[in-house]
Amino acid sequence: MRFTRVTLFFIAFIITLGFYQLARHFLAEVEPQTFQATEEVLVDTANILAEMVEKDVRENKFRTGELRDAFEGAHGRVLQARIYRFTKRGVGIQAYVTDAKGVVIFDSDGGRREGENYMKWPDVSLTLSGRYGARSSRDDEGNWRSSVFYVGAPIGDAARPDGVLTVYKPQADVLPLVHERRKIIYFACSLIGGGILFLIGAVFLWLFHPIGKITDYARAIERGERPPKPRIGIGREVNTLAHALDSMRDALEGRRYAERYIQTLTHEMKSPLAAIRGAAELLDEEMPVEVRKRFLENIRAETARSERLINRLLELSAIEGRTSLEKPVEVDFHAIVARAMDQARPLAEVAGVRLEPEEGAQEVVVRGDEFILRAAVTNLLENAIDFSPAGGVVGIGFSQGEGKVVLEIRDQGPGVPEYARERIFDRFYSLRHHAAKRKGTGLGLTLVREAAELHGGSITLEPAEGGGTVARLVLGCGVEG
Numbered sequence: 001m002r003f004t005r006v007t008l009f010f011i012a013f014i015i016t017l018g019f020y021q022l023a024r025h026f027l028a029e030v031e032p033q034t035f036q037a038t039e040e041v042l043v044d045t046a047n048i049l050a051e052m053v054e055k056d057v058r059e060n061k062f063r064t065g066e067l068r069d070a071f072e073g074a075h076g077r078v079l080q081a082r083i084y085r086f087t088k089r090g091v092g093i094q095a096y097v098t099d100a101k102g103v104v105i106f107d108s109d110g111g112r113r114e115g116e117n118y119m120k121w122p123d124v125s126l127t128l129s130g131r132y133g134a135r136s137s138r139d140d141e142g143n144w145r146s147s148v149f150y151v152g153a154p155i156g157d158a159a160r161p162d163g164v165l166t167v168y169k170p171q172a173d174v175l176p177l178v179h180e181r182r183k184i185i186y187f188a189c190s191l192i193g194g195g196i197l198f199l200i201g202a203v204f205l206w207l208f209h210p211i212g213k214i215t216d217y218a219r220a221i222e223r224g225e226r227p228p229k230p231r232i233g234i235g236r237e238v239n240t241l242a243h244a245l246d247s248m249r250d251a252l253e254g255r256r257y258a259e260r261y262i263q264t265l266t267h268e269m270k271s272p273l274a275a276i277r278g279a280a281e282l283l284d285e286e287m288p289v290e291v292r293k294r295f296l297e298n299i300r301a302e303t304a305r306s307e308r309l310i311n312r313l314l315e316l317s318a319i320e321g322r323t324s325l326e327k328p329v330e331v332d333f334h335a336i337v338a339r340a341m342d343q344a345r346p347l348a349e350v351a352g353v354r355l356e357p358e359e360g361a362q363e364v365v366v367r368g369d370e371f372i373l374r375a376a377v378t379n380l381l382e383n384a385i386d387f388s389p390a391g392g393v394v395g396i397g398f399s400q401g402e403g404k405v406v407l408e409i410r411d412q413g414p415g416v417p418e419y420a421r422e423r424i425f426d427r428f429y430s431l432r433h434h435a436a437k438r439k440g441t442g443l444g445l446t447l448v449r450e451a452a453e454l455h456g457g458s459i460t461l462e463p464a465e466g467g468g469t470v471a472r473l474v475l476g477c478g479v480e481g
């Protein structure tokens with residue numbers, strides 16, 4: 001799992017780095033490409049204007065007024081030219097004309113360059129020498145935004161020009177286009193790269209979040225818990241894995257369950273069977289009637305013990321292998337407790353213990369399995385009776401709220417010793433009964449705990465005020481009325 005996460009991290013890192021380098025490349029090319037396109041347009045414009053003034057310059061009839069009026073009119077126009085996301089609102093091209101010696105004879109920018117010798121500038125000197133002349137210069141050396149593109153075109157014969165017509169355009173006019181194209185590149189790279197990273201994250205969650213749930217599920221099983229099979233979505237692979245793991249768990253638990261119960265039953269039945277066999281063999285001998293009665297009573301007691309052990313094992317085996325209730329239905333828990341009391345009343349009469357339910361108890365509806373709930377309540381009642389002294393009272397009470405139902409059964413016995421509190425719910429762990437002076441099967445409270453967990457609840461044994469023990473069965477499947 002860790003290796004896979006590291007691999008996905010490096011994949012995401014490589015993709016991010018790749019898109020970063022791609023974006024850098026595109027961004028680095030935006031400005032040069034835009035400037036190249038602008039220069040190409042300026043070349044066309046310069047040559048067209050040079051052709052228009054060629055005759056006048058050659059015949060020394062060049063009239064600056066008409067050309068100046070044309071530029072002033074063009075610059076006075078208000079444009080609404082939508083170029084990408086940039087709106088061009090005015091003409092940005094200017095021009096100046098020099099004679100064959102490089103002296104400026106016309107400047108559309110208010111005539112401020114007229115009379116100056118421009119042979120020092122490449123656009124003029126190179127064009128007059130028969131080559132392509134262009135330059136980019138700053139009007140203010142301290143401000144890079146003041147750069148201006150200059151492109152010269154020969155007037156007349158390109159080999160021996162009569163002069164030069166240079167068109168120029170501020171770089172700032174095209175910077176908005178550069179910025180817009182950069183925004184588009186940023187957006188596109190971010191969108192595509194973010195989409196790929198999102199898909200990688202989605203695949204990671206789709207595959208490995210369910211695997212994490214399955215891992216937690218397996219660890220819970222390893223700890224001896226009884227978790228339900230996790231909900232892991234619709235992925236075919238992970239669902240197949242979850243079903244296989246669940247089936248394997250059922251198979252292994254079934255095998256271990258059968259082995260454990262066979263071993264347990266064999267071990268626990270040895271003692272009563274040996275006692276019954278010994279008593280039966282002694283009955284063949286001549287003995288006093290009182291001794292014979294005692295041996296017969298031992299046979300009856302060990303037979304009852306064996307029967308009780310087998311019944312408990314059958315009840316426990318019916319619920320211990322389950323992870324959840326198969327078909328829970330709404331049942332009256334008060335009626336279940338009443339039937340369990342009827343079943344336990346003969347045992348209470350023999351022990352001289354009185355069952356005392358609270359008065360005025362109403363219908364208590366829960367969602368669950370009636371058989372399992374009655375087995376759990378019966379075991380709690382029998383446990384309370386076994387540990388109560390003769391003449392004692394076993395109290396039964398209900399409470400309900402916030403979707404939970406609580407059954408409290410209080411006895412007047414000696415209570416649970418401190419050393420036994422952590423083990424009292426363990427399988428086959430039992431204390432000696434108060435009245436019978438013998439140990440129980442050690443399965444009753446285990447069965448109650450299993451039943452409580454299946455119903456989303458819990459079972460606790462706590463010391464009662466004034467002595468005795470309170471068994472508190474909480475069911476987390478109550479139905480609010």
